Structure formats: C-alpha cells, structure tokens
Amino acid sequence: xSSRYFxxxxxxxxxxxxxxxxxxxIHTPNNTINFITVQAGSSIPLHSHLHEQTSMVxxxxxxxxxxxxxxxxxxxxxxxxxxQVTHGGTAITDCRLLDIFYPVREDYKML
Amino acid sequence: xSSRYFxxxxxxxxxxxxxxxxxxxIHTPNNTINFITVQAGSSIPLHSHLHEQTSMVxxxxxxxxxxxxxxxxxxxxxxxxxxQVTHGGTAITDCRLLDIFYPVREDYKML
Numbered sequence: 712x713s714s715r716y717f718x719x720x721x722x723x724x725x726x727x728x729x730x731x732x733x734x735x736x737i738h739t740p741n742n743t744i745n746f747i748t749v750q751a752g753s754s755i756p757l758h759s760h761l762h763e764q765t766s767m768v769x770x771x772x773x774x775x776x777x778x779x780x781x782x783x784x785x786x787x788x789x790x791x792x793x794x795q796v797t798h799g800g801t802a803i804t805d806c807r808l809l810d811i812f813y814p815v816r817e818d819y820k821m822l
Numbered sequence: 823x824s825s826r827y828f829x830x831x832x833x834x835x836x837x838x839x840x841x842x843x844x845x846x847x848i849h850t851p852n853n854t855i856n857f858i859t860v861q862a863g864s865s866i867p868l869h870s871h872l873h874e875q876t877s878m879v880x881x882x883x884x885x886x887x888x889x890x891x892x893x894x895x896x897x898x899x900x901x902x903x904x905x906q907v908t909h910g911g912t913a914i915t916d917c918r919l920l921d922i923f924y925p926v927r928e929d930y931k932m933l
Contacts, residue, residue: 716888720898741924777827813852
C-alpha cells in the first residue's frame with residue numbers, strides 16, 4: 712500500500728521516453744531513479760548530460776557504449792557514467808534496467 | 823570484465839555490516855549504492871543518519887519500519903527515508919535489497 716514512505720514500482724506511471732524504452736521515475740530531493748523496461752532491439756543514441764549516472768541490468772542483455780568502450784551488460788553488471796561523458800546503447804534482449812542520476816533529472820519531470 | 827566504466831557486482835568485495843547483512847558497496851562521487859543480501863530472521867535495529875536513503879527489495883520479503891509505520895516489502899516494493907528519520911527492519915525470508923544513499927556514506931568506506 713502506498714503511503715508517505717512506501718510505494719511499489721507498479722504504482723508509478725509508466726512513460727515511453729524513447730521508442731521501446733518505458734520508464735517509471737522516482738524523484739527524491741537529490742536523485743532520480745529510473746526503472747526501465749526495454750524492448751529487444753531498441754536503442755538510445757549516444758548522448759551526454761550534466762548528471763552523474765549509474766546503471767545496472769536487472770534482467771536481460773544490454774549493449775552499452777561509454778566514451779569509446781562497449782560492453783554487453785547482463786544481470787549483476789554495473790556501470791558508472793561521469794557527468795558529460797557520452798554514452799548510449801541497445802537492448803540485445805528484452806531488458807529491465809535501473810538508472811540512478813545525481814542531481815535530479817529536472818528534464819524528466821517535464822515528460 | 824571490469825574497466826574504467828564497467829564492473830559487475832560479483833567483483834565487489836562483500837562485507838558483513840551487521841549480523842546476517844552482507845553488503846557490496848559502490849561509492850560514486852555523490853551516492854553510495856549498497857547491494858545487500860540478508861539472511862532470514864536478521865534485523866537492523868532502529869537508527870537514523872544524515873543521509874537520504876532509498877531502498878528496494880529485489881528478492882524476498884523484508885519488514886521495514888520507518889518513523890512509526892511498518893510494511894512488509896516485496897520485489898517491486900520501494901521506500902524513501904528522509905534524512906534523520908528513524909528506520910530499521912527484519913528479513914522475513916532470505917532477501918536481496920538495494921539501498922541508495924545521498925550523500926556518500928563515508929562511514930561505510932571505513933569498513
């Protein structure tokens with residue numbers, strides 16, 4: 712049951728932030744946490760932002776490029792993207808990902 | 823394979839931070855991310871800290887108390903603990919949890 716302190720991911724509205732990328736956002740005072748499901752074959756083009764980003768794969772396989780390095784991430788895989796470093800990627804299979812941003816993604820609040 | 827940007831949780835040293843609570847820490851410049859496995863029946867007593875904390879259950883059931891509210895969290899369950907708010911909990915089953923702290927838990931770097 713949702714309350715002041717507790718909720719469930721399922722209670723958060725899902726938004727398609729890019730073709731095949733379906734996000735549920737939590738914005739705390741300092742972080743944005745992004746629970747993403749991605750359809751196999753969907754890509755996010757290379758981009759960068761002022762936010763520090765930490766990403767992990769909860770289910771599936773996701774090919775991530777950071778700077779000039781590419782790795783296929785699987786469950787238990789983790790990456791850290793410093794501010795302004797170029798990154799992007801492609802879902803090899805259907806995926807569940809978790810992104811953590813600092814500071815808050817004010818741009819995502821507008822979606 | 824670990825590199826400047828990528829690693830896997832399994833490559834991070836595990837530390838028993840309280841009886842039955844086994845943590846793997848990632849410290850970014852702004853956040854501490856804590857991947858925890860908890861043995862059924864293990865408890866963290868009520869405590870508080872200056873850090874904002876976001877916690878979620880990846881596997882199992884964890885009974886969490888925040889302020890004066892108690893809920894049993896399951897996969898997909900999420901809670902937010904503002905700074906200085908008292909919290910603690912007990913693993914109902916073996917669990918996997920994920921905690922996100924802002925700012926960095928300098929005290930955990932010492933463990």
